[in-house]
Amino acid sequence: MASRHPFLRVNAILDCGPRRLILDRPLVMGIVNVTADSFSDGGRFLDPSSAIAQGERLAREGADLVDVGGESTRPGAVPVALEEELARVIPVVKALAAKGIAVSVDTMKPEVMRAAAEAGCAMLNDVNGFLAPGALEAAAASGAAICAMHMQGTPATMQAEPRYGDVVCEVRDFLAGRARELESAGVRRERIVLDPGFGFGKNFAHNVALVKGLGAIAALGYPVLAGLSRKRMIGEITGRAVEERTAGSVAAALVAVQNGAAIVRVHDVLPTVDALKVWAALR
Numbered sequence: 584m585a586s587r588h589p590f591l592r593v594n595a596i597l598d599c600g601p602r603r604l605i606l607d608r609p610l611v612m613g614i615v616n617v618t619a620d621s622f623s624d625g626g627r628f629l630d631p632s633s634a635i636a637q638g639e640r641l642a643r644e645g646a647d648l649v650d651v652g653g654e655s656t657r658p659g660a661v662p663v664a665l666e667e668e669l670a671r672v673i674p675v676v677k678a679l680a681a682k683g684i685a686v687s688v689d690t691m692k693p694e695v696m697r698a699a700a701e702a703g704c705a706m707l708n709d710v711n712g713f714l715a716p717g718a719l720e721a722a723a724a725s726g727a728a729i730c731a732m733h734m735q736g737t738p739a740t741m742q743a744e745p746r747y748g749d750v751v752c753e754v755r756d757f758l759a760g761r762a763r764e765l766e767s768a769g770v771r772r773e774r775i776v777l778d779p780g781f782g783f784g785k786n787f788a789h790n791v792a793l794v795k796g797l798g799a800i801a802a803l804g805y806p807v808l809a810g811l812s813r814k815r816m817i818g819e820i821t822g823r824a825v826e827e828r829t830a831g832s833v834a835a836a837l838v839a840v841q842n843g844a845a846i847v848r849v850h851d852v853l854p855t856v857d858a859l860k861v862w863a864a865l866r
């Protein structure tokens with residue numbers, strides 16, 4: 584059955600180097616934070632063997648991609664040194680890729696991007712939109728899929744007082760510009776994914792406007808990734824603590840997909856996969 588997703592008119596394949604992901608249904612990206620301080624799973628998977636086991640578990644639960652990050656980007660997070668980030672992330676990427684799992688690497692550092700590509704990652708995911716010097720070149724050379732996210736400010740300061748005129752237009756225009764820069768640097772459009780960056784320099788009203796406006800971003804013609812899982816917005820709506828936000832996060836993932844997201848980035852893979860199957864069958 585043909586999908587009515589807006590991005591499929593332009594691009595039904597996500598090129599991840601030697602591997603291709605077919606975007607004929609919403610994809611699920613599972614999260615493994617190899618960090619001490621991530622807002623929802625900080626410290627749980629800091630040891631490489633526990634991170635690898637968690638990545639395998641998420642893949643068994645139906646994750647199409649497993650996103651491995653070695654540096655928290657929660658508001659106020661402390662930056663991690665290059666050597667430390669490499670030591671956290673690369674062994675996990677190698678082990679998961681060797682098992683045939685499509686691994687995404689969540690990093691802002693071009694050196695980590697290059698090492699991750701060498702280790703066999705399928706996607707580079709940069710919350711900083713590949714703005715660091717050398718990031719565009721590392722993205723182009725990797726051959727992997729490239730997810731460019733919008734953030735206003737830096738993780739240290741971004742939630743202080745985010746401001747926009749029209750948040751959807753500004754985020755859309757920024758992402759269109761990053762896609763142009765990536766393509767000029769040699770990243771073919773079949774490799775590009777765009778992400779509005781929920782919670783990254785956005786207050787509650789901005790996040791709501793962006794969920795409702797996902798269609799305008801998807802209309803750029805690139806697959807859109809939405810990361811709402813367990814974020815503060817879900818807590819603000821439900822009144823739940825971080826570890827009690829699964830149902831709220833699943834609901835948010837469904838709305839994001841309904842509004843045009845092609846990929847959802849989630850902590851709770853199994854319930855999201857089941858919910859998306861039901862959504863696909865009943866819509």
Ligand code: HH2
Binds near residue numbers: 616655656781848
């Ligand atoms: N959100 C987080 C981290 N990386 N990448 C993309 N593309 N989109 C997102 O929305 C996104 C992201 C924050 O979530 P998490 O990884 O769970 O927390 P932390 O940054 O504290 O490790």
